[in-house]
Amino acid sequence: MTAESYDHTPAPLESNAPPHNIEAEQALLGALLFDNEVYHRVGDWLKPDHFYDPLHGRIYEAASQLIISGALADAVVLKTRFERDPGMKEVGGAVYLADLMREAPEPASAGEYGRLIYDLAMRRELIRFGDEVSHAANAPEPDDSAEDILQGAERRLFALAEQGGTSKALEPFHLAVHKSLEIASAAYKRGGGLSGISSGLKSIDAKMGGLHPSDLIILAGRPSMGKTALATNIAFSVARSYQAEEQPDGTRKTTNGGIVAFFSLEMSSDQLATRLVADYTGISGYLIRQGKIDAAQFEDIRDGVHEIAGIPLYIDDTGGLPIGSLMARCRRLKRTVGLDMVVVDYLQLVTGSKSSGENRVQEISEVTQALKALAKELSVPVIALSQLSRQVEQREDKKPQLSDLRESGSIEQDADVVLFVYRESYYLERLEPKEGTEQHLAWEDEMREIRNQADVIIGKQRHGPIGSVKVAFDPDRTKFSDLDYSGRQDHE
Structure with missing residues (x-):
């Protein structure tokens, strides 16, 4: 894996595989571990479930937790967290993290890789969404009218547009408590007055x-x-x-x-x-x-x-x-x-x-x-x-x-x-x-x-x-x- 191999176009896909780019995910993670400031450019909108490779999603989530808490997130720190991870063993062990850092592109380009990962995740969700709507229209529930299906589709499409997913997954506590801190900060900045x-x-x-x-x-x-x-x-x-x-x-x-x-x-x-x-x-x-x-x-x-x-x-x-x-x-x-x-x-x-x-x-x-x-x-x-x-x-x-x-x-x-x-x-x-x-x-x-x-x-x-x-x-x-x-x- 070399820096020159990172490409802004999706890698060739195996038969019937949904849109993804493993090299872009590796590039983003490498840049993040090399320079933790990268997180502050992408953390507001790039989430762990946007990664196609589940291991990459777990690495991104672990690094995010450390950075939010003010700690360093690099290959050495993350090594102990992933030594027993089954997905990490499949790619050769914790040395994979060091390889990501060593082959990292310039941090300035990390935003582009993040946007590519996000875009491909949205495409995968749109494909899943289309399949579900098609199924609902072809084999509707007994009480579902066309209007019911249409409203359900609009609701799910709105969720996809707003949050990057057709359904909301379980939220880690560190994200929930971070939102709580933002609410308290808003009230504090208003002189102890309003948080709403x-x-x-x-x-x-x-x-x-x-x-x-x-x-x-x-x-x-x-x-x-x-x-x-x-x-x-x-x-x-x-x-x-x-x-x-x-x-x-x-x-x-x-x-x-x-x-x-x-x-x-x-x-x-x-x-x-x-x-x-x-x-x-x-x-x-x-x-x-x-x-x-x-x-x-x-x-x-x-x-x-x-x-x-x-x-x-x-x-x-x-x-x-x-x-x-x-x-x-x-x-x-x-x-x-x-x-x-x-x-x-x-x-x-x-x-x-x-x-x-x-x-x-x-x-x-x-x-x-x-x-x-x-x-x-x-x-x-x-x-x-x-x-x-x-x-x-x-x-x-x-x-x-x-x-x-x-x-x-x-x-x-x-x-x-x-x-x-x-x-x-x-x-x-x-x-x-x-x-x-x-x-x-x-x-x-x-x-x-x-x-x-x-x-x-x-x-x-x-x-x-x-x-x-x-x-x-x-x-x-x-x-x-x-x-x-x-x-x-x-x-x-």
Whole structure:
């Protein structure tokens, strides 16, 4: 094996062998053992299972572990790890590692070898993927329709495009703990504040540490409590804050805020947009819809529309959207544009598959499990709004609790976080005493105190404490914002 033998074209393949290049794998490993800095050029995207030769994958993984831990990875250090490796014995023993280092190409060319190894691995996965899709189409399961096969194929193809494999293998602990360190580092760099995406409300962020990738967040409340308004405020804040940096491979990495997909199954896209314009301009959404505005306000609205038109907020207002289609659209957006957060308004309007039949609890369970799987697959927070049962209205204490969730078993079980929106003023307003009485004066005083306040109750949180935070609510603008310590609205 000589340096001149390393070639950027695949080696001749034995009959029916999938695409591979053993010489490129040897070259990459030799360069890595010779200069450990090579790992930092390829480690983010080149994984052990991208190597065709299993022995080469094991050598790469062992070297990676040492380098990540700050230790030296060379032939001498790795020798003791591989003395009893059956694959190493087949190639002549641990002396093979020394041969790799001795015949190593220039470290500067290692990136090219890494990209060739990755490209060939993707080709092998595409061949495997094509065979599986062909088999599924030719011999489908009894309950699988063509649409089911298509959605399954799209899901697997997305996984291949994003992660370099059609299925996720077991992850070594050292990689998982390294990700944990990155999360802690992100929070530390923000001054101990957030490790997730900011919701735009400091009081909520302080309790939750932001909105975390892979989390399913249920936002629930009775009608007119403001759950859609809060979800819209969060989505708008995240999209407005979006910033990204260009990466060496040409992709963009989100550094603040995010790209948001908002599935509005009840409200049309123009109604949702009107809410956002009211939020941004401070002009009542009711006045905008009724056209009861003056020329100056119209100019403010027109200017506001131009200023926010370019934010990365994507709205889908398809009614009765099947969960499979919702997931497919999210994967497509992630692949083509990018995606950092998903909002579904609301959970009970998403339809399940035909297999759930008319069993409503089973259908909701299928939807919540799918949304949780989507959050993990795309590594984004998914906020799903949910209705509460009418039993809230039968209690003297109207504050919601987990048992009030409709079809609560599956929702509560699958959710990482459950938030409730509660406005005491909504109920007090309906208890107005007769005007002119002492009771009415007391009622007016209490209404003044709580009219523009709301509670966001954290009923469940896997990663932190439960509790309640008070926020300001402007019903004219359907806008939630922070309260300062004196209880006044924070106008930052």
